Amino acid sequence: MPREKIANRQLYFMLFLIRCNVAVALLPVLTTADALQDAWISAIVQFFPALLLLLFFGSLGQRFVGLTVAQYSEKLLGRWAGKGVALVIAWAFLHMAAVEVRAYADMLITAFLPDTPLVFLIGAMVIASATAAHAGIEVIARAADLLFPVYLLMIISSLLIPLPQLQGFLVNLEPVLARGAGPVLRGAATPALFTVQYLVLTVLAPTVNEPKRALRTAIWALVGATVILIPVAVITVAILGPQLGTRAAFPFFSMVRVIAISEFFERIEALAVFAWGLGLFIELAVYLYCGGRALSQILGMPDYRPLILPMAVIWTAFGSHVTRNMFQLMDFFKPHFFVPYALALVVVPFGLLWMAYLLRRLLRGRSGAS
C-alpha cells in the first residue's frame, strides 16, 4: 500500500476546522460562565496558554520526523510503558470526539429534530466519518479542502449579518474588566485546554508533505482559528448579553437565531448549524483516523482499516452514553473539572516522554563525551 501524503495546507485546514468548530459550537458559554461580559477578552487570552501547550507536545514530534506518537513513545519509554502512554493520548482525542458528537446531536434534538432518537443522529455522523476514515487521510484531507471554504463562508456570513445591528448592543460589553483579571483568566482556561484536540497532530505529522513544518502549520491554524473566535465571542456576548450568554446552551446559534434580516429572511441559523455539521464531520473523521492509526500501531497491526468499524460501533454507543444530558456536558467543561482532566491527559504522558527524551540525550551526550 503506498504511503498516503497530505499537503501542509490540508493539515492547516483540518486543524483550523477542528479548533474553530468547537469554538463556534460551545465556546462563548464556556468563557461567559465566569467572565460574563469580558468573555471576548478570555477569547484573546486563551490563545497564549493554548500556544504553549501546543508547543509543549508538538515540538517533541518535530524531533522524531516521520514517526507517530505511538512509535516514538515506544522508542523512548520501552515497549509497554510506551504503549500505555500512547493509549492515554489516543484516549484524549477519542473521548473528545465522543463528547463533541454528543453535543452536536443534543443541539440538533433541541433545536430541530425533537422526535429523532439520539442514537440515529450520532450514528449517522459516525457512519459518515467512519467511511471517510476508512477511505484514508488523503480523502479526509480532500474533503477538508472542499468544505473549508464553504465552512468559512457560512461562519463569516453569519458573523456579518448581525453587524449592522451591533451598534446598539455594544453596551452589553461594558464595563470592561470590572471584576479584575481573575474571572477572565478562569474563563480562558477551558478553551485554552481545548488544545487537547491538537494531539491529533502527533499522529498526523508524519503523513504531511513537509513534516518539519507540521508544527508551524499547527500554530498558524491556532492563530487562524483564534482570529475567527474573537469576533464570535464579541458578537455573541454583545447581542445576547452576558446573562443570557451564560444560560443559553449554544450561544452562537442562539445569537444567529435572534437576528432577523427582514420579514422574509429570518431563520439563518440553519447556515450556522450546517457549518457546524460540516466542520464536525471533518473533525470526527480526523479523530477516528488518528485514533485508528495510533491503536493499530499500539497493537502492532500493519493497517488501521480493520479497526475502523469496531471503533465506530463502540463510539456510537459511547457517544450516546458519555453524558446523560446537556447540563452534565456543560458541567464537564467547567474549569474546575475540565482543566485538571485535560492537563493530566497532556502533561502526564508528554512530561514522561520529554523526561525520557532529555534523559536519553543527557546519557548519550555523556557517553559520547567519554
Place this chain on the structure above:
Amino acid sequence: MGKNRRTLTRGADEDISVLQAAAAREKLGKNLDANLKKIQEAAGFSYDISLRRFTAGDLPGALLFLDGLTERRSAEEIVRSLIVDSKRLKIPLERGRGLEIAREKLLTSDEIISVDNLADLFASISRGGTALLLDGSPGALICDTRSPKVREVSEPNNEIAIRGPRDGFVENLQVNTSLIRLRLPIPQLWIETMTLGRLSRTEVALLYIKGLARDKLVREVRSRLQQIDVDSILGTGYIEDFIKDNPYTPFPITFRTERPDKVTGALLEGRLAIMTGGSPFALIVPTELPMFLQAPDDYFEPLPVGAFIRVLRFAAMIISLILPGVYVGVVNFHPELLPTTLFLRIISYREGVPFPLVFEMLLLELIFELLREAGLRLPPAIGSAISIVGALILGDAAIRAGLVSPGVVIIVALTAIAGFTTPSFSLGIAFRLLRFTYTILGAIFGLFGVQFALLLTIIHLCSLRTVGMPYLSPLAPLILSDLKDSIITVWWWGMRTRPKLVGGREPLRQPSGQKPAAGQDPEEERS
C-alpha cells in the same frame, strides 16, 4: 499442426476460436490456386469477396477485394499496371520475385504492405485494401484502395455550441484523428494505435502530445488498454469500463465528447484522448468533475458572460441534487425555517392530498424520469406528443384531481430544469440517481439527512480517481491556480498555466503580461 490444417479446409464444424487460430497460422504459399482455394473456403465463399484473375506476361495472378469497400476502378488500375506497364516499360514479372518487382517498380498505390497469413490478409481487405497474389511468390501484397465511405463531418447533435466550431467526430478513426491533426499540426502530436477485440479487430488510437503529457500517465493508460482482451469493441463505452478505477460509482469517470475542439483543448492541457474506429466519441483521461460543467461557449463568449454562466451551471448542479430533499425535509421537519405566509400557502395547497409528501415527491420524480426516457428514444415528431401528454394532461390533471400538490410539481420541474443545464448527459443522470436517495433521507431526518447524504457524496467524490488523478481537482485537492477554469473562468491571457496535476510537466502555457493595454487615443496621437 496437421489437425488444424484439416479443420481450416473442412470449415464449418469447428468453433470460432479454433478457426481464428488456424487462420492466423495459415501461411500463404507459392501456389496461386491453392491460396485462392484456401481463402475462399475460409470465408465460406461469401458473396462480397470479389476475385479478379489475370495473367501478367505468362504469370497467373489474382486480385481479391471486398465489394463496396474499395474505390471503383482501383482493381482495374492495378491490373493495368501489372499487364500493360510491365510490357511497355519492359519490366517482366519473374516467377518467384513477382510480388517484389510489382511492389518496387510497377504498382502506383499510396500504401502497400505485405502479409503472409490468412488472418492479416482478411483484416487488410476488410479495411478496403486490395490483395494481390501472384503464382510462385509466397504471401500477398495489400494495396490501399480504400474508398472514404463515411458520414459527412457534421455538427454533433448532443453537444451544441452557439459560437464554437461546428465539426464533430464521425465513425471513421482516420477522419477523426485528422480533425485533431488539423488543429495541432505538430509532429509532437503522437497517435499510438493498437488493434483490440479478437473478433471485431477494432483500431484504437491513443492520442497525446509528446513532452506535455506525463510519461507515467501515458504508460499507465497504454498498459490498461493493452490488457483489454475482449471479443469486440463496438464503441468507446467498452473501453471506459476497463479504464475505471472504481466500477461501482454512478459518476462518469471518463469524459466522452464528440467535439474535436474539446479533445484538442484537453490534449493541450496534458491529457490523453482515446478514440476507437466505428465510434464518434473520444474519451478523455484523466477526467475531473469540473470538466463536465464546461461548455464550449464559455470560452467564446465575453468573459463576464461566460463566467456567470459557469457559476450558474454549478449552482444548478447542486440545486438539481438537493432541492427535492431539502423541500421534503423543510416542510416535514423545519417549517419554522420558512416564512409563515409561505408555509401556510404550501400547507393549504396540500389540503386533501392523500399521499405523504415524500411519496408525492418520489412519484412525480419517477413520472418525470419516465417521460424523459420515453421522449429520448422517440423521433422528434412523436416526442412532442409525449411532452403534451406528460406535462399538460398528466401534470394538470393530477393537480386538479388533488392527487399531488402544486408545490411538489414546481419543485420537480425546477429540479428537472436545473438538471438539464449540465452540459454532460452522463453527469446529469448520476445526479438524478442520487437525488432519490437525498429525497428519502430528507424525509427521514430532515435537513440533517440531506447533510448526511451530502457528506457521503463528498467522501465518495473525494475518493474517486481516474487513472490515478483525483476526480475533484482542482477543488479537492485545492489548487488555487487551477480554479481559473473550474467554477469560474478567466480571460485567455490569464490562462497562464496548465492544470498542475496533469500538465505539471510543462506548467507554463503562455507568458504573462499579455493583457491588452488600452490603445492610444487617436486625438492624442495627432497632437
